[in-house]
Each structure stands twice: as structure tokens, then as C-alpha cells.
Amino acid sequence: MAVGARSGHDGPDKGADGAFDDTTGDDVTGDEQTQPPGGDAPGDDTAGGSGRAPKKQRSFWKELPLLVGIALVLALLIKTFLVQAFSIPSESMMNTLVKGDRVLVDKLTPWFGSEPERGEVVVFHDPGGWLEGQQTPTPNVVQKFLSFIGLMPSAEEKDLIKRVIAVGGDTVSCKEGGKVVLNGVALDETSYLYPGSVPCQDSFGPIKVPEGRIWVMGDNRQNSLDSRFHQQLPGGGTVSNDEVVGRAVVIAWPVTRWATLPVPDIFDQPGLNKAMSAAPLGAAGLAGALPLVLWRRKKLAARHTAE
Numbered sequence: 203m204a205v206g207a208r209s210g211h212d213g214p215d216k217g218a219d220g221a222f223d224d225t226t227g228d229d230v231t232g233d234e235q236t237q238p239p240g241g242d243a244p245g246d247d248t249a250g251g252s253g254r255a256p257k258k259q260r261s262f263w264k265e266l267p268l269l270v271g272i273a274l275v276l277a278l279l280i281k282t283f284l285v286q287a288f289s290i291p292s293e294s295m296m297n298t299l300v301k302g303d304r305v306l307v308d309k310l311t312p313w314f315g316s317e318p319e320r321g322e323v324v325v326f327h328d329p330g331g332w333l334e335g336q337q338t339p340t341p342n343v344v345q346k347f348l349s350f351i352g353l354m355p356s357a358e359e360k361d362l363i364k365r366v367i368a369v370g371g372d373t374v375s376c377k378e379g380g381k382v383v384l385n386g387v388a389l390d391e392t393s394y395l396y397p398g399s400v401p402c403q404d405s406f407g408p409i410k411v412p413e414g415r416i417w418v419m420g421d422n423r424q425n426s427l428d429s430r431f432h433q434q435l436p437g438g439g440t441v442s443n444d445e446v447v448g449r450a451v452v453i454a455w456p457v458t459r460w461a462t463l464p465v466p467d468i469f470d471q472p473g474l475n476k477a478m479s480a481a482p483l484g485a486a487g488l489a490g491a492l493p494l495v496l497w498r499r500k501k502l503a504a505r506h507t508a509e
Contacts, residue, residue, distance in 0.1 A: 321469030364418035375407025
């Protein structure tokens with residue numbers, strides 16, 4: 203008569219189903235036959251056998267507020283540091299920009315020290331008194347919020363958009379019916395002026411733009427209250443670089459109006475910088491000549507003393 207497993211006899215052992223196993227000589231239970239190599243019994247859904255149930259995934263509706271919150275924060279960061287949408291409220295920049303256009307304004311490069319340059323279309327805060335007496339829309343709470351986070355164009359409409367004609371150190375002027383003269387160079391503005399518009403209907407200047415400020419004008423000169431009409435205000439019609447929000451780089455809406463806003467070629471003329479460079483060169487020449495003059499005077503004085 204056979205005894206239990208591991209008894210040391212040479213006979214076959216009986217398995218869990220009553221059959222004998224002739225190969226191993228060990229008892230083979232039902233669990234041992236089906237146990238996987240990892241050591242966990244089948245049907246065991248605990249993690250690593252620790253006894254803890256796996257964490258259930260959140261439902262979409264529970265995660266939605268978090269996703270919305272992240273999206274709003276990202277939109278606010280983009281609007282603050284990268285790019286912002288602005289709506290064109292008037293006809294002062296026609297035909298470059300028409301009323302109702304949405305433009306995207308680059309706000310990143312000013313953080314790295316970039317300053318407005320001639321020919322750029324820029325958005326700037328009201329320097330004070332430019333929008334006085336003009337009606338501005340009154341946005342509702344939702345519009346204010348969406349504008350604040352950057353998902354809608356600026357709702358306050360306290361900003362203006364014009365083209366930079368002159369920067370700090372430039373001299374600008376214009377005779378009635380004539381062309382705008384910048385640093386002694388007459389500008390051919392036909393590429394961006396509104397058809398039929400004259401460069402200036404009233405004379406102004408010459409005006410020397412202070413350092414750190416810009417002189418701006420609309421492309422629709424007969425319908426633009428720009429620097430020409432605010433010379434009686436502090437700054438003499440110029441705008442501080444600190445008031446500039448950024449450069450308008452593209453018309454984003456409507457899609458039929460999509461276009462970039464490059465700097466016109468006339469502002470790349472080498473002659474525009476000659477007047478600005480003449481003064482530094484003259485000063486450098488004077489500084490270089492001064493030691494020579496003093497040396498010559500000293501030499502002449504020594505000769506007279508010797509005589």
C-alpha cells in the first residue's frame with residue numbers, strides 16, 4: 203500500500219484527481235498545475251500580491267475642470283508674454299488694416315530688449331489724451347474675462363495702432379501736400395498709404411524725436427488722429443517706447459484678410475541713417491583732432507620761448 207508524498211518510496215504518487223504522476227514523484231495539486239511563473243495565483247488582481255486594489259481612473263467629467271484650468275492658465279501666459287489679439291476699431295490704418303480686422307501682436311521680443319523700428323505697425327497704450335472724447339465700447343463681464351485671459355481681442359479699446367515713421371534721434375517733417383521727410387530723405391509711401399491719401403495735408407516739423415520715443419502716423423492720413431494732432435500734449439506728439447505693447451505681425455481674422463505686416467522697403471534705405479551717424483562721426487573727429495591741436499600749440503609755444 204502506497205504512503206503519502208515525499209515518503210521515499212519508488213512508486214508513483216497519486217495526483218489531485220486521483221491519478222498517479224510517474225514523472226516527478228511529487229504530489230501535484232490543482233494550484234500547482236495552474237500557478238503562473240510570476241508566483242501569483244490566477245485571478246489574483248492585486249498589485250504584486252500586496253493586497254491593494256489598483257487605482258481607478260478618474261472619469262472625464264471629473265478631469266474636465268482641471269483641463270479647463272490648465273488651458274486658461276496657458277492662455278493667460280501666452281497673452282501676457284507671447285502674443286495677444288487686438289481688434290481694429292477704426293479706419294485710420296486703411297487699407298493696410300480695416301475696421302473689424304483681428305491682428306496678432308508680438309509681445310515676446312520686447313522682453314528681450316527689442317524696441318520699435320521704423321515702418322513697423324505697433325499697438326500702444328493711450329499716452330494720455332489721445333482718445334479723450336472718443337466713445338469706447340462697454341464690454342460685458344464675459345467679454346472682459348475672455349479679453350483678460352487672451353481668448354478675445356482687447357475689450358477695453360484703450361489702445362491705438364499706428365505705423366512707426368521715426369524713432370529716437372530721427373528728424374521728421376512734412377510740407378503741406380508734399381512728402382514726409384525723414385532725416386533729409388523724402389519717403390515714397392505709396393506702397394502702404396490709402397489710395398488717394400496725401401502724406402500730410404498740413405505742414406509739421408521739423409521735429410527731433412527724443413531718445414526712447416517714436417513718431418507714429420496712420421496709413422489713412424486724412425482719417426487718422428496720430429502724432430501730428432497731439433503736439434500740444436506732453437511728449438510733443440511722440441509716444442514712449444514703454445507705452446508700446448508690441449508689433450502687429452499678422453492679420454489673423456477674418457481668414458479672407460489673412461496677411462503678414464512686413465516693414466516696407468523704403469525704411470531700409472541706407473540714407474535714413476546718415477543724418478543720425480553724422481553727429482557721432484563729427485564728435486569723434488573733433489575728439490581725435492583735439493590732441494593734435496594741443497600738441498601743435500605746445501610746440502609753437504616752446505619755439506617762441508627758445509627764440
